[in-house]
Amino acid sequence: MLRVEEACELLLHRAPPRRVERVPLEDALGLVLAEDVHAPEPLPAFARSGMDGYAVRSADTLGATREQPVVLRPVGVIPAGHPREAELAPGTAVAIMTGGAVPPGADAVIRLEEVRVTPEGVLVFRPVPPMENVAPVGEDVREGELILEAGHLIRPQEINLLAALGILEVPVFARPRVGILSTGDELVPAHQTPGPGQIRNSNSPGVAALVRAAGGVPIVLGVARDVTEVIAGMLREAAGCDLILTTGGVSVGRFDVVREALTILGAEQLFWRVSIKPGTPVCASVLEGRLVIGLSGNPAAAITDFDLLVRPLLDHLLGRRRLGLRAAEGVLDQPVLKTAGVTRYLRARAYNGPDGEIRLDTSMAQRAGVLSSMSHANAYAVVPAHAGPLPAGARVRALLLDDADVFVPPPRGDV
Structure with missing residues (x-):
């Protein structure tokens, strides 16, 4: 049975080309x-003032002191967005607002707080260096940079x-276009009251939301009955998708016929069954150059399959550097009493303890058929195959969902 890392490697190797x-x-x-x-x-495209003040010729301010200020004649105001075309004459100063275009002839701006305006003129009490409070053309970004x-x-x-x-x-x-096909005779639309033995189709809107949250564009293809030819026909007719996700019909039951439908269509199977609990009977095939990933029909297991296998694939197609969920080290709040032959991904609530370490509360229900506990989880606590029992306080790998608002301290070691 493949490990998650091996299954992800296969999917990435056979991923469709990124669209631009x-x-x-x-x-x-x-x-x-x-x-x-x-x-x-260039940015800025013109020399602009970085302050409210007066645009001046720096040479006019040479020798200015508190005792013997230089007096400049005021010649107007330059608001932002209203440049002055006339050159600033020697011995004059023009009021200028932050962001205003420094006029021809001026090469500095002195702050408003540093001058005194009197009937005689604008008093400057110190020499103003060239380019003081002036952002030159291209200071931020040069043309062609x-x-x-x-x-x-x-x-x-x-x-x-x-x-x-x-x-x-x-x-x-481009955002990947992801077709979503739910399978199952028992499914009815979410707005419909289920009859005896029926359940609402929560996977279509749920998986569509996962795709959208991951950056993709969901394309809901509908619901197929548990009939090989029906599923094959709907897969054959799915157009405009970069990849297709199915839910249900991938286990070993008599009516689990998704893999059979793919075989009829001549698809190449990449894998079936991955070391994931919940969500072991996940499969992947290549159909006419397009990946088809069969997720578990149990909603909680389908979410887990998506987070571990589909999310890294979408990240890759979107050109992101990090593929999949953030990984960290966490400390179990509760013991893990059982050992499993596959890697368990326990639903967990991650939070920072008093010491800053990530704590993992796994007290919620963990069964594949229980959906409500997914709403209380913001992480997975990863328990490797054949590991356990594990005591409370054991360190394990944690996979953090996007809404896990926790500080990730530096790792203490491999987990």
Whole structure:
């Protein structure tokens, strides 16, 4: 049986090529640049004042002292956005606001707090060095400068920088389009009251939300009955998807026919069954160059399969540097009393203890069929196959969900 790391390696090896597209800047948040970006213009594009004050010729202020200030004649005001075209004459000063364009002839700005305005003029009490409080053209970014490299995550900070340079479209790794096909005769839509023996289809909206939260675009393909030909037909007709996720029908029951449907279609099976509990009977195949990953039908197990196997794949397709969940070392609050032949991924609530270490509360229900405890978990406590029993206080590997608001201290050793 494959370990999670081995299954992930197979999926990444057979992952579809990353798609690159140009998107409007307002849609680029959270995406990764696919190409280098160079500045089309300098920033700032004009010499601008860094302070409210007076723009002056620095040479006019030579020799100024508290006892013998230099007196300059005021010649107007330059607000931000209203440049003065006329050259500043010797012996004059012009009031200027922060961000205002320093006029021709001026080469410095003295702060408003450092001058005194009198009927005689603007009194300057010290020499003002050239370029004081002036941001020259290109001080921040030079024209043609490499500002962001391929592989850079676009955050609000990058949006601000790109907009300041007038870059309104950026080349990014496209959000993967993920088809979602639920299987099972027992499934009814979530808005429908189930009849005898039926359950609401929670996997379609749940997995769609996982895909969306991971940065992908979910495409819900519907629900297929537990009939090989029906599943095969819906897989065959799934168009416009970079990969497909199915839920249910991957175990060893009489009506678990997803793998059989893939065989009929001529798919190449990469693996079936991975050392994951819950979620062992997960499978993956390549169908016409496209990955099809069969998740467990139990919602909690499907979530676990997604977090461990699909999330790293989506991170890869999105060009992210970190693949999958954050890993850390944690301390068990409760003992693990049983030993299992597969690696157990216990639902856990991660928090920082008084000593700053990550503590893992695994007291919630762990059965594959229990969904409610997933809402109380923000991490997995990883118990390796054949490990145990483990006492409370044992150190284990922790995988942190995105909402795990914990400080991760430096590791003390391998876990």
